[in-house]
Amino acid sequence: MNIPEKLSIAGLARAYAAGETTPRDVVAAIIERTAAQADNPIWITSPSAELVEPYLQRLDGTRPSAEKPLWGIPFAVKDNIDVAGMETTAACPAYAYQPETSATAVERLVQAGAIPVGKTNLDQFATGLVGVRSPYGEVRNALRPELISGGSSSGSAVAVARGLAAFSLGTDTAGSGRVPAALNDLVGFKPALGAWSTAGVVPACASLDCVTVFAHSLGDAAAVDRVVRGYDEACIWSRHRGRARSRMPRRVFVPADEPTFYGDFADRYRAGWKRALTRIDELAQGGAIEIGRMDCTYLNEAASALYDGPWVAERWCDLGGFVESHLGETFPVTERILRSGAREGLSAEALFTTMHFLQECRHRAARELADAVLVMPTCGGTFARAQVDEDPVATNSQMGLYTNHCNLCDLAAIAVPGDEVRDGLPFGITAFSLASQEHLLFGFASAL
Numbered sequence: 291m292n293i294p295e296k297l298s299i300a301g302l303a304r305a306y307a308a309g310e311t312t313p314r315d316v317v318a319a320i321i322e323r324t325a326a327q328a329d330n331p332i333w334i335t336s337p338s339a340e341l342v343e344p345y346l347q348r349l350d351g352t353r354p355s356a357e358k359p360l361w362g363i364p365f366a367v368k369d370n371i372d373v374a375g376m377e378t379t380a381a382c383p384a385y386a387y388q389p390e391t392s393a394t395a396v397e398r399l400v401q402a403g404a405i406p407v408g409k410t411n412l413d414q415f416a417t418g419l420v421g422v423r424s425p426y427g428e429v430r431n432a433l434r435p436e437l438i439s440g441g442s443s444s445g446s447a448v449a450v451a452r453g454l455a456a457f458s459l460g461t462d463t464a465g466s467g468r469v470p471a472a473l474n475d476l477v478g479f480k481p482a483l484g485a486w487s488t489a490g491v492v493p494a495c496a497s498l499d500c501v502t503v504f505a506h507s508l509g510d511a512a513a514v515d516r517v518v519r520g521y522d523e524a525c526i527w528s529r530h531r532g533r534a535r536s537r538m539p540r541r542v543f544v545p546a547d548e549p550t551f552y553g554d555f556a557d558r559y560r561a562g563w564k565r566a567l568t569r570i571d572e573l574a575q576g577g578a579i580e581i582g583r584m585d586c587t588y589l590n591e592a593a594s595a596l597y598d599g600p601w602v603a604e605r606w607c608d609l610g611g612f613v614e615s616h617l618g619e620t621f622p623v624t625e626r627i628l629r630s631g632a633r634e635g636l637s638a639e640a641l642f643t644t645m646h647f648l649q650e651c652r653h654r655a656a657r658e659l660a661d662a663v664l665v666m667p668t669c670g671g672t673f674a675r676a677q678v679d680e681d682p683v684a685t686n687s688q689m690g691l692y693t694n695h696c697n698l699c700d701l702a703a704i705a706v707p708g709d710e711v712r713d714g715l716p717f718g719i720t721a722f723s724l725a726s727q728e729h730l731l732f733g734f735a736s737a738l
Contacts, residue, residue: 477706
């Protein structure tokens, strides 16, 4: 079977149109590749002929069309998102259940002709940015297996990077749809809050959770967005948020102060950031944009609310009952983080103080980022898996330096690969926009 090593929506669509392959051939190749990579715990529910057959049968007698723009495209699903007929575990065996219906995002993709091939591993209950917090095993980086894959959507990113899906669904509360993209040389798109339904998603921090997509290209990410985006009456967090036609922003901001770089690869990441700045300067010299410096201190302060402030109590609100009724069943570091949401000092007064501060941050961002995007490194470095084992909390916190503020400040984001730093170590940047201006992200990222 002449199946490309890297699968993509555009590439498979061309191959199907030319009669070079079929969805059954592609699924068979994915199953074969999965068996060959069985030592890497990418999947919790692995692709199998029995699992995928009902979705293949739905395609029999049909062809790609305006109603089925993703006809025959295989995708992976993070295992905190429901797929009918596939167990949902959120990477906690004691939590597992069999959903009767698929999450809205999955169902819209299936209706568009896409094929869910399996459920991917994750940091348990989507709590972590490192990809090692799972009883099902540590998902290894797609390029350098000794390094972390990034979390919490570890398996979803690696599945795409290793040719096991054309795209995948992840979730993003603090950066889980962006950090794994950067560490595995992918595009990661996190839409505005409410733009994609979260019905059928195990909550991590329900008011901030987003479903996201990992892909090899901006075009593929945009194709998924066109199918999944839209108001959903079944989702209490859903909003009417369309995306306008892509165009360049008028201004591009970068942080006024040099970002913090960390870990053994700090110098390489600093060099990658400097190269990204050079590319942005080249766009400005061509007259496409204006470049400005932005004081990001308030965004960093907003980010601290996610774990150091009262917002961590929302995680305990969503999952505390399960933890208390299943003592010893939760991954130790995950339980420690969840229980921090029940600590003393997280008063109603503290919550409202933080809510008012965050509203000030959103108001300021709305003023500063009008017709503009803000660009930051997606990560300031990375770690070996062994280093995270030695200090799981501090290393995880560093991975979220440039991601945690995003949902708290009601921003959209797209993570894109930068220049490869060296020795298979990728570097990525993230562009942020106002929720109402996601089209600027695609315009800027495409130009870059």
